[in-house]
Amino acid sequence: MTVHFIAIGGAAMHNLALALHYKGYEVTGSDDTIFEPSKSRLDKAGLLPEAFGWFPEKITGDLDAVVLGMHAKSDNPELLKAQELKLKIYSYPEFLFEQAKHKTRVVIGGSHGKTTITSMILHVMHYHNRDVDYMVGAQLEGFDVMVKLTEENDFIVLEGDEYLSSPIDRRPKFHLYKPNIALLSGIAWDHINVFPTYENYVDQFRIFVDSIVDGGSINYNEEDPEVRRVVEASQNPIRKIPYYTPEYTIENGQTFLETSEGPLPIEVFGNHNLNNLAGAKWICQHMGVDEDDFYEAITTFKGASKRLEKLAENKRTVIYKDFAHSPSKVKATTEAVKAQYSNFRNLACLELHTYSSLNAEFLKEYKGALDAADEAVVFYSPEAVAIKKLDSVSKDQIEKAFERDDLIIYTNPEEFKSFLFDQNLENTALLLMSSGNYGGLDFDEVKALLS
Incomplete structure (x- = not known):
């Protein structure tokens, strides 16, 4: 399969390009500028454009797909050429869904905590040598890329961002993933340039909950009043499972998680991180990791990049x-x-x-x-x-x-x-x-x- 990326240098876009390259796809791309670390990572894989700018001649009828990044404009010359040729144009989340539609899709949503929860889940899976596909918004210790796509893995874990999909697709990204298993960590008004009112912003999470496939499940932060209202009001025929911040203590700058086996020392701290941990534990259990194995792995989790x-x-x-x-x-x-x-x-x-x-x-x-x-x-x-x-x-x-x-x-x-x-x-x-x-x-x- 041959895929061209318009605005390949973005944090998310270049990781998807790398994932497809490692999967064996033929990948090309363009951008008007590319910063580090995207530039070096693309260069190492042989995917860095020879020159910066937009080149409509790169868009030919031989392309199987074009992936359009949010950084591009709706009048981008390459996009216009792709539209003229009636090529299949995907937003980033649309293409991810195409890659994941035959897998069990685990989507972590929320105004805050989603990167940390996704990272915790992937850390636990990695610790126990359980291979899964994924997309996460931070570089993780022990992981070479932020997107991994395979043919064989059953699960894909996706960080569900509520921001827009592309310049020509104004739907929030997490509306497109159709989760089998979902989590909602919190709702606090953000992205006011896109969602000008609080109610408009909350509506996006209602749509997310309703997008979960019939018979699927959602774990939700019971301690967030807006999350509770949104999930409990949904008529979607799914299982609704609340989670709570677990008991913990702090002694001499060390946080201990209270477990049935006694206090467990952990690297992360703060009420919000312990709440995130409770959500991650539920998701890992849905994915076949029992509580004891989760606790064993989570003691070595030091946090996602740039998160505390x-x-x-x-x-x-x-x-x-x-x-x-x-x-x-x-x-x-x-x-x-x-x-x-x-x-x-x-x-x-x-x-x-x-x-x-x-x-x-x-x-x-x-x-x-x-x-x-x-x-x-x-x-x-x-x-x-x-x-x-x-x-x-x-x-x-x-x-x-x-x-x-x-x-x-x-x-x-x-x-x-x-x-x-x-x-x-x-x-x-x-x-x-x-x-x-x-x-x-x-x-x-x-x-x-x-x-």
């Missing part, structure tokens, strides 16, 4: 980096670090980087998100606001939104870096939360603060 990732540690200081940017994630992550390191000063730094977080109307959703921190810093770039063509955001608006009088706010990357590197980190848990890099912060330099 420990950058550096010594006896007096610990530094974490986290992808958290939405209000619910920021709140959960800040509270987790404070609970785990209750004897340390908790310094939490948040970059407002996404479209939603830089929207003046959405800012009020951050009320109380940083309350658990002893000291809280917010960084944002006025240039990023302008690039996203949003109304300007003032420091006063941010201070009022978080409702924290002592909030420290920076808009200049060098000033933020100076603040950070001038800190006395003795007895401190430093938490850096962002989906960006604070305007160019080198995290290797941050690690070196403890060397």
Whole structure:
């Protein structure tokens, strides 16, 4: 099979391209620019385009399929050529479904926690040498790629993203997977550029639950009121199985999970991560892993990349980096670090980087998100606001939104870096939360603060 990728350099797209290449497909692609690590990974596999740009001559009637990435525009010259030739054009999730339609599809959905839960499941399967196909949104320890596709594996585990499928397919990705086994971890308004009202956003999860195949099942976070309402109101003839945060204790910076065999030390921490763990355990049991085997494997799970990732540690200081940017994630992550390191000063730094977080109307959703921190810093770039063509955001608006009088706010990357590197980190848990890099912060330099 010959497949061409329009916008092959994206994080998801290049991983799918690699998965098909390793499966034996003939893969080509184009993009106007490709950043690391996508560039090196494509180059190593011989899939890096010879030149950046869009080349309609690459689109011929010999192609079996064209996969269209979200980064491309609806007037992309290669897309127009493919439409003219009446080629089969797939969005990323559509193509994944085509690859998975004869498998048992396990789909992990939710505004938050889905990457971690998917990663936990895959870690357990990998630990016990159980081979499954998968698609996950983070690089995992022990895994070479973020997408794996085979002919022979019975299960495929998919991280169910609610963002749009492609420039010409405005359906959320997770509407297209038709799960046999599903999980819903939480609902907290996000992606306001696509879902302008809270109700519109929640509707996407109702559709997801109703897309589960007849006789399928959903495990759902009973502790999230909106999740509970959505799942319990669904008329879909499926099994509905709630899960809860398990009992746990914290002793001297170590979290212990309460099990029938006694306290079990684990690497991850925080109420939200223990809740994620409970959901992952249910899914693994559906996939044939019993509770004892799950516990044995999960003790070695250290987290997904960029999700409460420990950058550096010594006896007096610990530094974490986290992808958290939405209000619910920021709140959960800040509270987790404070609970785990209750004897340390908790310094939490948040970059407002996404479209939603830089929207003046959405800012009020951050009320109380940083309350658990002893000291809280917010960084944002006025240039990023302008690039996203949003109304300007003032420091006063941010201070009022978080409702924290002592909030420290920076808009200049060098000033933020100076603040950070001038800190006395003795007895401190430093938490850096962002989906960006604070305007160019080198995290290797941050690690070196403890060397």
